[in-house]
Amino acid sequence: MKLRDHFTYSSAGRTEDQAFDEYARLYSHGSDVARGEGPFWAEVRAWRLPGFILFDRRLTGVVHSRDMRVLSDGFDHIVIHAVLEGRLKWSDAAGSRTVNPGDVLFVDTTQPSRTLSRDVHMLTASISRHLVESAIGNARVLHGRLLSPPSTLLLRDFLLSLVRWLPMLPEDENPNYSRVLADLISATLTDEAPGGAAARRLHSDRLTAIERCIAARLGDRDLSADKIAAATGLSRSVLYRLLQSHGGVNQLILTRRLQAVRSAIDNGSTAPLSELAHAYGFASESHMSRRFREAFGKSPGAYRRIMTALPESDPEKGHRRWRGWMGSLR
Structure with a gap:
């Protein structure tokens, strides 16, 4: 049975400086990483699925920035942050948002932004643009869009179910998770889905x-x-x-x-x-x-x-x- 592509990282058993250096290297392809306030801690699990990558992350004391790198790294996908515990601080040139438990934040990786994590447990999905646009049309209007319960609950629970069961499901079953994800995005963003x-x-x-x-x-x-x-x-x-x-x-x-x-x-x-x-x-x-x-x-x-x-x-x-x-x- 072929298991789905995945990786894990934990800062447990490492000094704080060593753990941060490793974590910064892990994320160096997608973000500039800096120390935030307080101690640093990180646990990451990630899975690759058709059309998206799913992360289960517990973070504290870390800042992720995508500023000048958006001009050169070629990223062109949409990110969803679903906060389960703690609070995530997000900002761009237009202002800032506080993402509370139950909230879902949409981010366009072609646009500069910054996140500050402090005692956060969140699920993050990096999703191909064409998959999101199949649900709502132009995805560029989503950057910085923050939604709160109850509209987010089905989307959040679907991501939670994937995190719970993916480690036990073989890749060769290949269910169409991406289609379900697109439909839930459409249901969550009903006002953003034109004709x-x-x-x-x-x-x-x-x-x-x-x-x-x-x-x-x-x-x-x-x-x-x-x-x-x-x-x-x-x-x-x-x-x-x-x-x-x-x-x-x-x-x-x-x-x-x-x-x-x-x-x-x-x-x-x-x-x-x-x-x-x-x-x-x-x-x-x-x-x-x-x-x-x-x-x-x-x-x-x-x-x-x-x-x-x-x-x-x-x-x-x-x-x-x-x-x-x-x-x-x-």
């Missing part, structure tokens, strides 16, 4: 069908637009239009193949690289290695040696996994 809901739902369902088709056929070296169109019931013109923002059909197939190889290495696969190349549809091991190096800056063999040398508890391992996951949100 055209049916068209947005159709667009999202078509993208989901394409992604599932590709995922099920990664081992097919001859996977093509014609095969995907036939399997999904879409015309070639519709297929190309839907995937234009992904760089086209062939680019999306290549991206998903590379992500699958990286995920296999991240999760400890000992299969020879030649077997991974065959399993994920590359013409040869050298073809896979060349494309992997172009995408990630290292050959798959070099990347495997790095990951194998890192203990499972090393935050560097979580950092590298998380970097790989972020590609699935684009």
Whole structure:
């Protein structure tokens, strides 16, 4: 049974300075991290699912900032913070918010912002923009939107259920959690969902069908637009239009193949690289290695040696996994 991609981090058993340095490294791909008031403490659990990444975090004494980095890091997704305990302070150039237990805050990662955590337990979901926009249309209006109970309760409870049960559910069951999440976002933000809901739902369902088709056929070296169109019931013109923002059909197939190889290495696969190349549809091991190096800056063999040398508890391992996951949100 293949378990879902995940990582964990805890500052327990470390000095405060060591723990903070490790935590800052863990988050260095997505945020500038600084010490806040009082002692520092962190516990993080994270899971990658189709269309979003889910975090269960307990934090105190830490500040996360996304200022100038929004101009260069390429992040273009939406973040939901659902506070369970404590209070989260959030601010941007327009003002500040206090996120209390039961509240849900929406943040656009293309916009600068800052959070201060003090004795906070919260669930955070990093969600692909197209998934959110399938629910409400233009997601850019959400930045800094703060909602309170009772409108947030179903969304919060769904995230809580995922955190509770994901560790026991195999990835190969592949239920459509992303569709449920989109529907709950739509229900939570009823005033932000203008006309055209049916068209947005159709667009999202078509993208989901394409992604599932590709995922099920990664081992097919001859996977093509014609095969995907036939399997999904879409015309070639519709297929190309839907995937234009992904760089086209062939680019999306290549991206998903590379992500699958990286995920296999991240999760400890000992299969020879030649077997991974065959399993994920590359013409040869050298073809896979060349494309992997172009995408990630290292050959798959070099990347495997790095990951194998890192203990499972090393935050560097979580950092590298998380970097790989972020590609699935684009």
